[in-house]
Amino acid sequence: MVATRIDGKAFAAKLRDRIAGQVAALKDEHGITPGLAVVLVGEDPASQVYVASKGKQTKAAGMNSYEHRLPDDASQAELLALIGRLNADPAVHGILVQLPLPKHIDEAEVINAIAVKKDVDGFTTANTGRLATGQKAMVPCTPLGCLMLLRDQLGDLSGKDAVVIGRSNIVGKPMAALLLADSATVTVAHSRTKDLSDVVRRADIVVAAVGRPQMVKGDWIKPGATVIDVGINRTDSGLVGDVDYDGVAAVAGAVTPVPGGVGPMTIACLLANTLTACCRANGLPDPQGLGL
Incomplete structure (x- = not known):
């Protein structure tokens, strides 16, 4: 027996195309553009590559991409203040804080500062609890x-x-x-x-x-x-x-x-979650065919 090779790259490409089509329809029918904000603290090379890739794919799907970079020595208070502003910004539907964070910053406190409805990583305690108990949640x-x-x-x-x-x-x-x-x-x-x-x-x-x-x-x-x-x-x-x-x-x-x-599925699902968050924020039905 030779196993079937599950091609995640091809599946993710089809998923991104489906998302782009739904984003275009959202713009045409409702004048709404989903927005994803990514926050990077420090100069970790791998994190910089991930953030650049996320920004590129977000724009390719027709979404707005907002990138925020803070220096490695930024305080936790500065980071929390930025998250607070993003929580309040109606143009931002999803917020992602790139991990890992510098050691002087409390990762759990930062993650839980993200508004539950904008937590497109699905990492907040509220979303993990909802998922565990079978309620509607943002899924990692x-x-x-x-x-x-x-x-x-x-x-x-x-x-x-x-x-x-x-x-x-x-x-x-x-x-x-x-x-x-x-x-x-x-x-x-x-x-x-x-x-x-x-x-x-x-x-x-x-x-x-x-x-x-x-x-x-x-x-x-x-x-x-x-x-x-x-x-x-x-x-x-x-x-x-x-x-x-x-x-x-x-x-x-x-x-x-x-x-x-x-x-390849991880970033595609991030885009799917951002689209879902945008629809929910605007009182629209969840997009079809994008996961749960």
Whole structure:
């Protein structure tokens, strides 16, 4: 068996096209343009690349992009004041603070200062709580992208046995909540789970988000299972995921590559969340075909 390669890059491109069409319709029919504000503190090279990419794709979708840069030594009070202004700005529908932040800034306090309705990263305590309890929420972009890929590959997830490897607030926990909402049977495993390979081996769906290069081996995988690799690990041989792709591809029914799998979905889902936030702010129905 050779697994189907799940092409996240192609899926994300189609999603962005769909978003651009809905943004154009929103402008034509209501005179409204969604706006995304991205805040970068400091000069982290990787963060600068991410912010530039987000700005480029936001504009390509027909949205307004607002970029705010603060120096590395900016105070927490300055950052919170900026967020306060963005919360109050009606032209801004989504706010994203690029992580990580400098060590002198309380990340949790900053995230929770973002207005819940503009929290397009889905990281505020209010949105994570709503997601966990089955209420309407802004959903973190990476898990949302994973869910889209799973639905596209498998259709109905009801009754599927899913294992999420990783328990982070950004991926693992919200991924489990999304799978539960789709009526999958979910196990959240992690690096300290006993007999981890045996736990994974029974799963129809495996989502690997543990941050360990190529940890998930082919003999961990149930034949025909669908494997979503969230990991992005820089090694001497280049970028690799949390999954041993070649070994897993020989057993699985479908698997995402790294790069080109989950990664491209994250920014596309950020745009989807911004469009959703804009519609909700203006009393319009949620856009169709963009996730939940």
